[in-house]
Amino acid sequence: MDTFPKCSVCQQQFTLKSPVPYLLPCLHAVCETCVTSAAGGVISCSTCQRKVYLTDTSLQKDAVRQKEIFHLTVKHHPTELLCTNEDDGNQAVCWCQECEEFLCEYCQNMHSRIKLTRNHVLQNFCDMEPTVSKIPTFCGIHKYHPLYLFDKSCKKLICAKCRFDVHADHEVVELDVAADTVAKKLDQHRNELSTLQARQQSHMQSIRQGTESTDRTHNTLKETIGHTFQSLRSQLDKREKELLIDLESQTKETKATLHAQLTTSEEEWKTCTGVLDYIAIVLLYASKSDLVELESYVGYITRTYLETAAPQTHVVPTAVFNTNSLSTLKSNISVFGAILPRAVDEExxxxxxxxxxxxxxxxxxxxxxxxxxxxxxxxxxxxxxxxxxxxxxxxxxxxxxxxxxxxxxxxxxxxxxxxxxxxxLGVARECGVHLLKSDVADRSMVLKCIHLKYDKDRVNLDKVHINTEGDLVNRKLDTRPAGKGRLKEYHGTCSTAPLPQAGCPQYWEMVSRVSLDKPLPGNRLNLEVGVCREEQSDVCHCINGQPSSCCMQVAHCTTHGGICIKTWKEGRYVQHLPETLPNTAGASHTLHYGVVYDDARKKIVFIDVKENKVMSTLDNVDSSQPLWPMFGVYNPDDVTVSMTLVLGSDINMTEEKKAMIVKALS
Structure with a gap:
């Protein structure tokens, strides 16, 4: 049976009904009772003998061990679990992860019949395995907004609204990215500690071998000394005793040194094993938010252990028994002295x-x-x-x-x-030039990742604005009045210059963060990207109806009920990708799209970078006059949209993406 975790202070096993565990900086657990009753605000960990001063350290609940206790209870003590749905005292037989409730057989049947919960996945106790919960945690400030972003500056999880409020100027990444980074660090810590543990194991093995070698040497030398002095016993008793005493003393000293080294290595090995075990538990049970919060603890304790000098294989010098001049000594003894007759005088x-x-x-x-x-x-x-x-x-x-x-x-x-x-290389990076086919020295196979920029002087400030990070946001900016030359109808902006007649494919990308405050009503737009002539850029709030335009729109669809992707060319509807995103309040998505414009082939290609697929290819594009890239964001009452332009040198042009572009253009 798996061992239930214990409190490192009172040694009581944790259970589902016992006080919750808290995590110490040494990665051991302490119960809530010991935390609240700590004498003088000091906790002494009995496992590693470290002291924690609560006045200087804020302890957090050990969510990973709580999940471990939960699964161990389900595995070994399922009879202790009662139904929490009706709280009727019936024996629980399964667990609903979405509702986070234990269910008895009756409630299980009802759960499967009710329309609201019939699609929930119920796990029987005998089949339960540790899994990472995918249920989002909601923001405590903005209700119904999931915490799917991580603020590196504040070291905390935030929602989409937090991102544009107090965290607007901070470095923010998605929770998935932050969690993946922490998971890689934990895996690196595990590898480094495993290597250290292997060295410690080798060191302990060498010490044990040294101890055995010392015992063998002792026995061999003792036998040699015994045989040597057996022939000289009458003359050399005193010398024999001195040598045996010296041998015992040297052996005892050597073994004492080896024993002390072995004890130290075993303690370090146990400590390293404890950290490895906890990392394994974290990787098994921790959610992404748990991983982010635990990284500093695990990183600190790992660096502490890795800073200790790695032990080397211990070599014990072999003692020998020096028998130089033994034959001479025996010869001298054999002729030494004589039995003299009484007649011999004293002189x-x-x-x-x-x-x-x-x-x-x-x-x-x-x-x-x-x-x-x-x-x-x-x-x-x-x-x-x-x-x-x-x-x-x-x-x-x-x-x-x-x-x-x-x-x-x-x-x-x-x-x-x-x-x-x-x-x-600087010229290449600045130009963002890539060869689509390495075996074809043709200008038509050269792809330019162009440096597009939003035209801040033409942005429609009555509808949208560009924030301090350079993102186009679907909110009006009251602190900056509109000036001459600004767009008045189009809900967005254009690039600072039209697309050049390059005679080869040109490419740019946009990353859009979309968060639905409430479900979109019929045919409402989220965002739009495309190209049109300059005189058509400010005719309407979008460019899909203009005669020389090409665009892709993300909008609500009354036919499918979800949020779909629609492609338009010269005012005509071309393609419809149904239900790309769910039309659900609180849903947040990051959309990453790329656009290829080839004036030589008269083609425009729209690419979903995250899905790594071509969404639409438009042929026979009229490129007789310059075309301007357009960027629109919409409906601030229903959705929050933030669109970022990816600069040419920042575009990750993989071989797979090149092959996809070549196929779309051919």
């Missing part, structure tokens, strides 16, 4: 003793002479080795100077080449 004994001392001194002198001769020979050899090393060093220094000179010359050449390449 003779003394002379004999003196003679034995002289022999010993002679032996020592001979040994010292031999050692001195060996030392002189070694010194002579070392001097020759030093001379050869000096010669080699001089040679290496000369080669190093030559190599440095060559490297310097190469770096100079590379700098010149790099500057030249930077200039060429």
């Amino acid at each position: 003779s004994v003394k002379d004999k003793d003196t003679q034995t001392d002289d022999d010993l001194m002679a032996d020592l002198e001979m040994k010292h002479k031999m050692d001195l001769t060996q030392l002189k020979t070694k010194i002579g050899s070392d001097e020759k080795h030093i001379e050869s090393l000096k010669t080699l060093t001089d040679k290496l220094n000369a080669e190093m100077e030559s190599l440095k000179s060559r490297i310097k010359e190469k770096e100079t050449t590379e700098k010149i080449a790099s500057k030249t390449m930077d200039v060429l």
Whole structure:
């Protein structure tokens, strides 16, 4: 059975009915009771012995462990779960993720019959698996607006309305993008910690092997010492005892050092394992908002552990038993002393003793002479080795100077080449030029990602405005009066210049963020992109009815009931893509469209960049006169629209996108 998480302070297991868990900076959990009753505002984690001062740290609820406890309870204690729909005390048999309620058999049947809930997915306890909830969290300030954006400056989730209020000038990304970034960081942390853990495992294994090697060496040396002194027991008892004591002391010291290192490595390994386990739980149970909120905690603890020097494989030096001059010692012992007859006088004994001392001194002198001769020979050899090393060093220094000179010359050449390449790449980026077919050196196969800009001097300020970030927004701006030359009928603006007669395909992109405040009524527009002649740009609120225009519109469709994409050419309806977006209050979408204009082939192509597909291709486009790119955003009472132009150098021109454009133009 999987282990239920425990409080790191009181060691009580968490349950669905127990106080909720809070997350400590060390990634361990503490129950709400221990948080509220912490003496002096200090919590001491019994797992890693870290102290947390609540006056300096704000703890958040551990949503990941709450979901883990929920799934463990469903898996191991389903009989404890009661129906929460009618609260009638019946045994629950399934879970509705949309309603977030436990249901008994009766409520399960009713749930499947009611029209409002019949499409809900009910999960039986025996089949439940950890899943990430896709139910959006709604803004606490703007009701019914989902939190689908992440403000990097404020480090918080916001809705579409927040985006244009207090967060208008902040760096904002979609929740999906932020969550994917955090998931990649967590995966990187997991890989780095796994590598560290593998090193720790290898280090512990080497220490264990060192301990075993020390034991084997100890046994071998003990046996050797025993055999050696067995023949000399009567003469060398004292020396044997001294050596055995020295061996035991050295072995004990070595093993104590190895044991301390092993204990430290095991603690670090356990700590690393705990972090890895929590990352695994996060990746299994955490929602995207949980991932964003947990990134700082997990990143901090990972960096703390990674800053610790990685352990290396421990090599224990092998001890040996020195038996030099053993044969000489045995020979001396065998002839040392004698049994003398009583007739020998004391002087003779003394002379004999003196003679034995002289022999010993002679032996020592001979040994010292031999050692001195060996030392002189070694010194002579070392001097020759030093001379050869000096010669080699001089040679290496000369080669190093030559190599440095060559490297310097190469770096100079590379700098010149790099500057030249930077200039060429800068020109290419500025122009945004791409070759559609690498094997065709034809101007018609050169695609220019042009640098379109909104014409701020012609924008219709009675209907729309351009915000500080350069986005076209479907709200009027009261602080800036309209001047001469501004559009008065068209709900938007045009580019600062018409499309050039380039003789090759030209390409630009728009990213539009659309948030429905309420369902759109019949045939209401969201946005429009297209081209027309200058004299037709301000005839009406949109250009779809003009004789020389081509455009694509995102609008409500009374036929299908949803929001559809419609394509127009020269005032005539051409194509209809049904129910592209749901017409639901609170729904938010990011639309990414691209437009290809080819004056040589007389074609215009509209592309859905997110879906990576061509939506419509218009042939026989009248390019006899200059065409102006147009951008319209509509209906501020029903929908919030923000349109961003993607500059030529920022367009991600993939090979797949090139192939799609080539196919559409052929």
